Amino acid sequence: xxxxxxxxxxxxxxxxxxxxxxxxxxxxxxxxxxxxxxxxxxxxxxxxxxxxxxxxxxxxxxxxxxxxxxxxxxxxxxxxxxxxxxxxxxxxxxxxxxxxxxxxxxxxxxxxxxxxxxxxxxxxxxxxxxxxxxxxxxxxxxxxxxxxxxxxxxxxxxxxxxxxxxxxxxxxxxxxxxxxxxxxxxxxxxxxxxxxxxxxxxxxxxxxxxxxxxxxxxxxxxxxxxxxxxxxxxxxxxxxxxxxxxxxxxxxxxxxxxxxxxxx
Numbered sequence: 722x723x724x725x726x727x728x729x730x731x732x733x734x735x736x737x738x739x740x741x742x743x744x745x746x747x748x749x750x751x752x753x754x755x756x757x758x759x760x761x762x763x764x765x766x767x768x769x770x771x772x773x774x775x776x777x778x779x780x781x782x783x784x785x786x787x788x789x790x791x792x793x794x795x796x797x798x799x800x801x802x803x804x805x806x807x808x809x810x811x812x813x814x815x816x817x818x819x820x821x822x823x824x825x826x827x828x829x830x831x832x833x834x835x836x837x838x839x840x841x842x843x844x845x846x847x848x849x850x851x852x853x854x855x856x857x858x859x860x861x862x863x864x865x866x867x868x869x870x871x872x873x874x875x876x877x878x879x880x881x882x883x884x885x886x887x888x889x890x891x892x893x894x895x896x897x898x899x900x901x902x903x904x905x906x907x908x909x910x911x912x913x914x915x916x917x918x919x920x921x922x923x924x925x926x927x928x929x930x931x932x933x934x935x936x937x938x939x940x941x942x943x944x945x946x947x948x949x950x951x952x953x954x955x956x957x958x959x960x961x962x963x964x965x966x967x968x969x970x971x972x973x974x975x976x977x978x979x980x981x982x983x984x985x
Contacts, residue, residue: 752780758787765792774805785816793820794836801843810847811855817843829875838875841867845883849892865893872904881908882916889919898929909940912985917944917956926964938962938974943981 752761765780784792797816810917817840824837833897845867851859867886871880881904887893889901902923908916917940925932925937941959948955963971 730952735797738848749965752783756783758784758789758792761787762789762792766795769795769805774799778806779950786817786821788823789849790833791823791836793933794819794840797840797843806904807967810852811857814847814857815850817841817847824871834875835877838871838877838880841871841875841944842877842880843882845871846882861887861893872907876907878908878913878916882913882919885916885919887922896929902930912945912947914947914952914955917941918952918958919947921959921962925966934962934966934970935974935977938966939977939981942974942978946978946982 740744743819761780761784765777765784768774769777778796781792781796781799785796793816796822797813798814799911801813802808820837820840821844824834825833825841827837829838841893844865847857848860848864848867851857860881862887865884868884871877872884885901885904885908888897888904890896902920905916905920905923920944921926921940921944922938923937924933925934925941937958941955941962945959966974
C-alpha cells in the first residue's frame with residue numbers, strides 16, 4: 722500500500738477567484754517595467770481560463786519574475802504538468818523554491834498560504850524522487866524535513882499525510898508508527914481518505930500504537946466509503962479488518978462511522 726503521489730488541484734475559486742479581475746482591459750503586448758505584477762497575474766489567469774495558454778505563460782512569467790507568489794505557483798504547476806508548455810520539472814522546482822524561500826514565514830492563516838504550503842509539498846515530492854539529469858537528487862531525509870515544515874507550520878493535510886507515510890515506511894529516517902499515526906490523524910480529521918485508511922490500519926493492527934480495533938475499523942470504513950474505486954488498497958484493508966473483527970466490533974465500528982459521516 723502506498724499514498725498517491727499527486728499534486729493536489731486547488732479548487733477553481735482559489736486559482737481564479739483570489740482577485741477581482743479587470744484583465745479584459747489589459748494587453749499582454751503592453752508588458753513593461755511599469756506594469757504592476759498583480760495586473761499581469763490577473764491577465765495571465767484570465768488568459769489561462771479562456772484557453773489562451775501562450776498569453777497566460779507570458780503574463781504569468783512576467784509576474785513571477787517580479788516575485789508574485791501566486792504567479793510563481795501557477796506557472797510552476799504548468800511546468801510540472803506540461804500544461805500549455807513543455808514539461809520542465811526543474812523549472813517548476815526553481816519556481817516552487819523561490820516561493821518557499823520568500824514566503825516560508827507567511828501567516829499560515831492567510832488565504833494565499835495554501836499556495837505556499839502546496840509549493841513546499843511539491844518540493845518534498847521532487848526530493849522524494851529526484852529530478853533526472855539535474856542537481857536535484859533523491860534525498861528522502863530532506864523530503865521528510867520539508868513535509869514536516871508544511872505539515873506543522875501550515876497545517877497542510879497533504880504534507881501531513883506524506884509525512885505520516887514516511888514515518889510509517891521508515892523513509893528519510895527511523896520508522897516511527899506512533900508519529901505516523903499522529904500525522905495521519907491530523908489529515909484524517911480533515912477528511913483525507915488515504916490518511917483515514919492509514920490511521921485505521923495502524924489502530925486496527927496495533928502497529929506501534931495501542932490496538933483499538935473498533936476505532937481502527939471505523940476509520941477504515943469511513944475511508945472505504947469515500948475512496949476512489951481505483952484505490953484498491955483501501956478496500957482490501959477494510960475488508961480484511963471486517964473479516965477479523967468480532968461481531969460486536971463490526972457493529973460498533975459501523976455505527977460510529979455512520980455517526981461520523983453524518984457530522985460532516
